[in-house]
Amino acid sequence: MEARLLSPLGVALGFAVAFAATFEADARTLRWAAAGDSLTLDPHAQNEGPTHTMSHQIYEPLLQRDMEGQIIPALATEWAPLEDDPEVWEFNLREGVTFHDGTPFTADDVVFSLNRAMEESSGMKTLLASVAEVSKVDDHTVHVRTDGPNPLLPNNLTNLFMMSEAWAHEHGVEMPQDFAAGEENYAVRNTNGTGAFRLVSREPDSRTVLEINPDYWGHGEFPMEISELIFTPIQSASTRVAALLSGEVDLILDVPVQDLDRVSEAAGLDVRTAPQNRTIFFGMNVGDDELEHSDVRGENPFADVRVREALNIALDREAIQQVVMRGQSAPTGVIVPPFVNGWTEDLDAYPEADLERARELMVEAGYGDGFTVTLHCPNDRYINDEGICQAAAGMFGRIGVRVDLEAQVKERHFPLIENLQTDFYLLGWGVPTYDSEYVFNFLYHTQTDRYGGWNATRYSNPDMDEKIQSLSSMVDIDARDALIADIWEEAKNEVIYLPIHHQVLNWGMKSEIEFDVQPEDQPHFKFLQYTATN
Amino acid sequence: MIAFVLRRFAQAVIVMLAVALVAFVMFRFMGDPITNLLGQDATVADRQAMMERLGLDRPMPVQYFDFISRAVQGDFGISYRMARPVSEVILERLPATLELAAVSGLMALLLGVSFGVYTALRRDGWLSHVIMTVSLIGVSLPTFLIGILLIWVFAVELGWLPSFGRGETIQIGWWRTGFLTESGLKSLILPAITLGLFQMTLIMRLVRSEMLEVLRTDYIRFARARGLSSRAINFGHALKNTLVPVITITGLQLGAIIAFAIITETVFQWPGVGLLFINAIKFVDVPVMSAYLLLIALIFVTINLIVDLLYYAVDPRLRVERPKAADTT
Numbered sequence: 001m002e003a004r005l006l007s008p009l010g011v012a013l014g015f016a017v018a019f020a021a022t023f024e025a026d027a028r029t030l031r032w033a034a035a036g037d038s039l040t041l042d043p044h045a046q047n048e049g050p051t052h053t054m055s056h057q058i059y060e061p062l063l064q065r066d067m068e069g070q071i072i073p074a075l076a077t078e079w080a081p082l083e084d085d086p087e088v089w090e091f092n093l094r095e096g097v098t099f100h101d102g103t104p105f106t107a108d109d110v111v112f113s114l115n116r117a118m119e120e121s122s123g124m125k126t127l128l129a130s131v132a133e134v135s136k137v138d139d140h141t142v143h144v145r146t147d148g149p150n151p152l153l154p155n156n157l158t159n160l161f162m163m164s165e166a167w168a169h170e171h172g173v174e175m176p177q178d179f180a181a182g183e184e185n186y187a188v189r190n191t192n193g194t195g196a197f198r199l200v201s202r203e204p205d206s207r208t209v210l211e212i213n214p215d216y217w218g219h220g221e222f223p224m225e226i227s228e229l230i231f232t233p234i235q236s237a238s239t240r241v242a243a244l245l246s247g248e249v250d251l252i253l254d255v256p257v258q259d260l261d262r263v264s265e266a267a268g269l270d271v272r273t274a275p276q277n278r279t280i281f282f283g284m285n286v287g288d289d290e291l292e293h294s295d296v297r298g299e300n301p302f303a304d305v306r307v308r309e310a311l312n313i314a315l316d317r318e319a320i321q322q323v324v325m326r327g328q329s330a331p332t333g334v335i336v337p338p339f340v341n342g343w344t345e346d347l348d349a350y351p352e353a354d355l356e357r358a359r360e361l362m363v364e365a366g367y368g369d370g371f372t373v374t375l376h377c378p379n380d381r382y383i384n385d386e387g388i389c390q391a392a393a394g395m396f397g398r399i400g401v402r403v404d405l406e407a408q409v410k411e412r413h414f415p416l417i418e419n420l421q422t423d424f425y426l427l428g429w430g431v432p433t434y435d436s437e438y439v440f441n442f443l444y445h446t447q448t449d450r451y452g453g454w455n456a457t458r459y460s461n462p463d464m465d466e467k468i469q470s471l472s473s474m475v476d477i478d479a480r481d482a483l484i485a486d487i488w489e490e491a492k493n494e495v496i497y498l499p500i501h502h503q504v505l506n507w508g509m510k511s512e513i514e515f516d517v518q519p520e521d522q523p524h525f526k527f528l529q530y531t532a533t534n
Numbered sequence: 535m536i537a538f539v540l541r542r543f544a545q546a547v548i549v550m551l552a553v554a555l556v557a558f559v560m561f562r563f564m565g566d567p568i569t570n571l572l573g574q575d576a577t578v579a580d581r582q583a584m585m586e587r588l589g590l591d592r593p594m595p596v597q598y599f600d601f602i603s604r605a606v607q608g609d610f611g612i613s614y615r616m617a618r619p620v621s622e623v624i625l626e627r628l629p630a631t632l633e634l635a636a637v638s639g640l641m642a643l644l645l646g647v648s649f650g651v652y653t654a655l656r657r658d659g660w661l662s663h664v665i666m667t668v669s670l671i672g673v674s675l676p677t678f679l680i681g682i683l684l685i686w687v688f689a690v691e692l693g694w695l696p697s698f699g700r701g702e703t704i705q706i707g708w709w710r711t712g713f714l715t716e717s718g719l720k721s722l723i724l725p726a727i728t729l730g731l732f733q734m735t736l737i738m739r740l741v742r743s744e745m746l747e748v749l750r751t752d753y754i755r756f757a758r759a760r761g762l763s764s765r766a767i768n769f770g771h772a773l774k775n776t777l778v779p780v781i782t783i784t785g786l787q788l789g790a791i792i793a794f795a796i797i798t799e800t801v802f803q804w805p806g807v808g809l810l811f812i813n814a815i816k817f818v819d820v821p822v823m824s825a826y827l828l829l830i831a832l833i834f835v836t837i838n839l840i841v842d843l844l845y846y847a848v849d850p851r852l853r854v855e856r857p858k859a860a861d862t863t
Contacts, residue, residue, distance in 0.1 A: 177617040206805035415566040
């Protein structure tokens, strides 16, 4: 409480950096809640949102995304491919950085950490699949050699955290937790990062307490107004909202759409909103000769682009936005969110719902009487996912496509997609690399061992595959962007997916907090500021 | 006696094996842990490799026997979700659930018996009608709704009690308790009411009907005729004789309280084994799910065993029946 009285002074901006650290030490406690807890504090074990969010407070990557999603320097200050060898990226490391235990951060730690993240038991290894070798040049310079040029390597490094090599050796955590090994890794519950906060205590699924790191290099560069950070996962959405309304927490992620008004109308609370890095869409089996879950035998109606286009224009995206999402979505005509490289307004434009034209197309394609098909849908993964499917089923029904809706939990839904057991499904996709190549790789490329892992459309276009593969090694950014545009155009004309909308993120917080909603749902608390009025 | 205990014990083992088998078969339909473990970036080859590493590609009977043989040694493997040994995680969470269950059980018992006695003695009193009506609501509303209503009234509107969590806890050995701090005790109130309300209603109605039954019997009438005080009759004779079935039911309900704490723990973010189980289901964390189900089965089996033994001690007919039958024929 004392801290609250002091804080208006603390916010006074003019103080010298040298004083800032001591002053912030008696700043404030922020209590926040989200649905899911971090799975593990080992920063390389799991590639999962809430886990990264927690890791970001304690550990730091070489470069990170700020609250707008832009890449900014973290432990590296500069990075560029070598001029004479585009296969090698050079990273200049920040000097004078120390880990929480006081050991200095050097190139050896970077080499160690990246290699650790490429171990078999690491959850992050796919992001580094293109890396051939990591080597130290001097104490503050590191070279990363890739298999062929990889202009997008920095995009893949924003969640790859740096650990101390000495600390890892001391505690025998040279490798991330192996689930098959049968024993617990020290790094799962202990940390030693370079980040803005240090771990004080942690009880999984209950409470994680962090305190400000007084030796953090970013004092003066970031607001750093929080002295103590208490995180509680609160799974039940109504309890989470209740905790915010009763003042037990100061900030919550993921306010359910039905509670938005209640929170924003409450005195002293605000809802902040931003588009999320996730697009929701339908996929269709366009490749098989016959659909498994349909009454059409001997041919596949989805193989006909006219049928797909008919479905595309039968879908009334604005109605879904208004009715199902209560306005909390951005209807779209493409399956990448707006901040991703390759997205354009033209791509994002979606067709008006046009039933007449849709019915004509169905007749032209020879399905004037329609057909039945099963639509598989998750009911606990995306915002109002089942509601979207129900609404869409009605819309498709109006052009004679009789949809049998099968909505189930995500653990049952996703295997259908992975094992190609569905003909028509709902899926959402986020783009952690912020580049279209990621979407092409996973959703458009023919399914093989390395590519097309989530392409359950059975779409296979060798010409497009070749273009997609060539993207990964193109160094000329303009030519690469042109090729991306080219691929998108073809993809859009083929109507392989039926885009629905981009999800919108909502965070609820006390009005005195100034904090932007981060497109990846990752609050970086070193950016959080309080308004001076309090 | 020993034969009886051994037979009961053998039955208990069979029940445990059956539960493990059912749990195992069920998990095949729960979904696929691989997606959660690897995330969306994984390639088809990665998924296959992970399957093999975890041994999920082996036939179901092989996995089952492997699981049983390790479980017997107390090894439930590593949680997929938390990357820690399952037995350790469960042990860490158990105190929270047991404390909550104990408080709700005690509350249900004390309030249930007092209300039961009261409503039996004052059958037509207005307070009895109020209690009966409220208890009817308590029994017919789903647990999560009661929890949310309580949160709404006592946390959001009145601001008296916390809406989530356990408050401050103190570690004593491996046991983490919330009994010793003010916030810990405050945090217990709402979840304990939510969890215990149904049991309280059940006990209350049981006591009431048993009590009404007993009050009609001859020995109560004789006691009245002898001029004993109504206090001695009601509590010394009537209540004592109603308590036998009440104790049995309460014992069994304690198992139910632990098992059904899942919903209450989810609503209040109570960090016990129930919440652990819910999270395990969401993540298809098979090692945790199987260990939890076995634990619950173990609790039920143990309570049943104790109840059976108590019967054996209390009811002389059980003790003599068999040998007598052999002798007479």
